[in-house]
Amino acid sequence: xxxxxxxxxxxxxxxxxxxxxxxxxxxxxxxxxxxxxxxxxxxxxxxxxxxxxxxxxxxxxxxxxxxxxxxxxxxxxxxxxxxxxxxxxxxxxxxxxxxxxxxxxxxxxxxxxxxxxxxxxxxxxxxxxxxxxxxxxxxxxxxxxxxxxxxxxxxxxxxxxxxxxxxxxxxxxxxxxxxxxxxxxxxxxxxxxxxxxxxxxxxxxxxxxxxxxxxxxxxxxxxxxxxxxxxxxxxxxxxxxxxxxxxxxxxxxxxxxxxxxxxxxxxxxxxxxxxxxxxxxxxxxxxxxxxxxxxxxxxxxxxxxxxxxxxxxxxxxxxxxxxxxxxxxxxxxxxxxxxxxxxxxxxxxxxxxxxxxxxxxxxxxxxxxxxxxxxxxxxxxxxxxxxxxxxxxxxxxxxxxxxxxxxxxxxxxxxxxxx
Amino acid sequence: xxxxxxxxxxxxxxxxxxxxxxxxxxxxxxxxxxxxxxxxxxxxxxxxxxxxxxxxxxxxxxxxxxxxxxxxxxxxxxxxxxxxxxxxxxxxxxxxxxxxxxxxxxxxxxxxxxxxxxxxxxxxxxxxxxxxxxxxxxxxxxxxxxxxxxxxxxxxxxxxxxxxxxxxxxxxxxxxxxxxxxxxxxxxxxxxxxxxxxxxxxxxxxxxxxxxxxxxxxxxxxxxxxxxxxxxxxxxxxxxxxxxxxxxxxxxxxxxxxxxxxxxxxxxxxxxxxxxxxxxxxxxxxxxxxxxxxxxxxxxxxxx
Numbered sequence: 002x003x004x005x006x007x008x009x010x011x012x013x014x015x016x017x018x019x020x021x022x023x024x025x026x027x028x029x030x031x032x033x034x035x036x037x038x039x040x041x042x043x044x045x046x047x048x049x050x051x052x053x054x055x056x057x058x059x060x061x062x063x064x065x066x067x068x069x070x071x072x073x074x075x076x077x078x079x080x081x082x083x084x085x086x087x088x089x090x091x092x093x094x095x096x097x098x099x100x101x102x103x104x105x106x107x108x109x110x111x112x113x114x115x116x117x118x119x120x121x122x123x124x125x126x127x128x129x130x131x132x133x134x135x136x137x138x139x140x141x142x143x144x145x146x147x148x149x150x151x152x153x154x155x156x157x158x159x160x161x162x163x164x165x166x167x168x169x170x171x172x173x174x175x176x177x178x179x180x181x182x183x184x185x186x187x188x189x190x191x192x193x194x195x196x197x198x199x200x201x202x203x204x205x206x207x208x209x210x211x212x213x214x215x216x217x218x219x220x221x222x223x224x225x226x227x228x229x230x231x232x233x234x235x236x237x238x239x240x241x242x243x244x245x246x247x248x249x250x251x252x253x254x255x256x257x258x259x260x261x262x263x264x265x266x267x268x269x270x271x272x273x274x275x276x277x278x279x280x281x282x283x284x285x286x287x288x289x290x291x292x293x294x295x296x297x298x299x300x301x302x303x304x305x306x307x308x309x310x311x312x313x314x315x316x317x318x319x320x321x322x323x324x325x326x327x328x329x330x331x332x333x334x335x336x337x338x339x340x341x342x343x344x345x346x347x348x349x350x351x352x353x354x355x356x357x358x359x360x361x362x363x364x365x366x367x368x369x370x371x372x373x374x375x376x377x378x379x380x381x382x383x384x385x386x387x388x389x390x391x392x393x394x395x396x397x398x399x400x401x402x403x404x405x406x407x408x409x410x411x412x413x414x415x416x417x418x419x420x
Numbered sequence: 421x422x423x424x425x426x427x428x429x430x431x432x433x434x435x436x437x438x439x440x441x442x443x444x445x446x447x448x449x450x451x452x453x454x455x456x457x458x459x460x461x462x463x464x465x466x467x468x469x470x471x472x473x474x475x476x477x478x479x480x481x482x483x484x485x486x487x488x489x490x491x492x493x494x495x496x497x498x499x500x501x502x503x504x505x506x507x508x509x510x511x512x513x514x515x516x517x518x519x520x521x522x523x524x525x526x527x528x529x530x531x532x533x534x535x536x537x538x539x540x541x542x543x544x545x546x547x548x549x550x551x552x553x554x555x556x557x558x559x560x561x562x563x564x565x566x567x568x569x570x571x572x573x574x575x576x577x578x579x580x581x582x583x584x585x586x587x588x589x590x591x592x593x594x595x596x597x598x599x600x601x602x603x604x605x606x607x608x609x610x611x612x613x614x615x616x617x618x619x620x621x622x623x624x625x626x627x628x629x630x631x632x633x634x635x636x637x638x639x640x641x642x643x644x645x646x647x648x649x650x651x652x653x654x655x656x657x658x659x660x661x662x663x664x665x666x667x668x669x670x671x672x673x674x675x676x677x678x679x680x681x682x683x684x685x686x687x688x689x690x691x692x693x694x695x696x697x698x699x700x701x702x703x704x705x706x707x708x709x710x711x712x713x714x715x716x717x718x719x720x721x722x723x724x
Binding site: 109127 | 447495496519520521522523525526527529530531534570571572574575585586587588589590591592593596613615616640642643644645646650666668669670671672673676677678679680681682683687688692708709710711
């Protein structure tokens, strides 16, 4: 589950990770009220579950209260990479000296958490990793240690190097270590798979009062000495947090944030079916993630374009097949449907009965190809042919894919002529 | 012989009194597996399909000599069940359970690694550590000898081909094709679809290379992670038997999790094209369709 920036920042504050002061606003008047509370200037940030927001014009600084509502209305009308803007985060504008990068995520190869830290934040970190890999430190963390010990042992050197790269000294390194510990504790205690602060800022005095941001002769901010002394304040200016869906049973307070994203994907999840929306016109249902992925590849190889990924799981029970059929047949983009199942422990004849029962519950004019192979597959195919003569029943995946691609093309061509 | 499990494996089923555990215990028995014990806390003294049930894994190891566990415990209890099996000295743990939190699996694999690295205390029997298969996996089948998991035994037959796969149904597809061509299998390992998992391609390749029965190896990969790339490096350096591969997910869009928790292309990494290229670079033929795999295997076996 991906969290909106404001949700991630709420978790940050609960974990003792400082953020700018901010208020969520759902409409322009609320944004104006928020600006009044925070004091101008404010920054208005479109809340979307995708990257590339800055480039798409989704972040705007507003100086005058008379402009707040207009800018808010503009932002709320935006669509960023196909995502409509859900709400706005109105925040105080924080003067800052450096933009850093700090994240904890899973290192799949090492099978443990990894702390990523760089003095070059505020940009696409994958770009930093490509162009100046030496500027991005990757530090594996011992999952059997408490966060403070894991960070101190694993990341001490990297954090000291980053502090130095920012022109700070020991106290900045200490502040970074403290913050990294809180970030890792949040990652662990909240069952996150990603906690990212990009950028993280070394701020002047932050919310407590105005900061200089002036520079002295060395190109260093004049008050960095003070920062390095007692007033070092690290702030998370943006948040990207992903929570492990499989751990929501023990993160119950986060469940209320569930439900964002694609409507079809949400409905499928409720029915216990795994569904991912794709951009083609051929509906696909199968049992097993690998089998479905492979079927999508075959459709592309045959010149077709799948409309979805849909895995009904090994059992291929009637209720799951029905749920998948309901979602896919209601999708106006879908021109033809392929059901590809393999009989294992749930034998081919049982799978066929599930398909028939599922189809009986959903009325559809779609052309449907069913492919059954594996255990008792011949019985399953015979059953389907007998009960549902309207279906095209085939044995091999490649044959099935060629048929459904052809049917989808005919369907598109046919409707084109009628228009 | 075979790898990981064979006719000498003494299997215990964790969660044997549950619906899934009982159903699959019966199936595994029917396939000739030696199931010597079941474990469900609080149900000690009962029996399921003639198999005695114990309260704890350590009791099942002690009383019945179990050395391999197949675990069907619910996701939220899987971490403790896995650690219990490892602490009891079970040599192979096949974790079928799907949907275990990442954090729990990270802790389990770190504990297993630490256990394998730690010297055995005086008086302990020497421990090589526990091999973990899974989670979110269909298990391990050595046809005719041991079926440790949820795969349908009818689809397999004994023979010279080792199979290791991240996908259960694609294993079926490919093995069914092999079996129909009269080509049997030594062992089929379903390593599971989670990002944090136990044995991977490299460990299975190492064992297949050392296994006398195995004469060719099939590797079934999918998008996400870099297991296939590391397999390619290992093949180049250490594997002298022919390897044939299939990779699923060439057309999967980036950033979307395709059913398996581990099947995701993130930040341009983990694409099927990169995996196929890495394998082809070290001379491994990569089939474009699953049904091409059996033919490539037959060709590889003939050439030897």
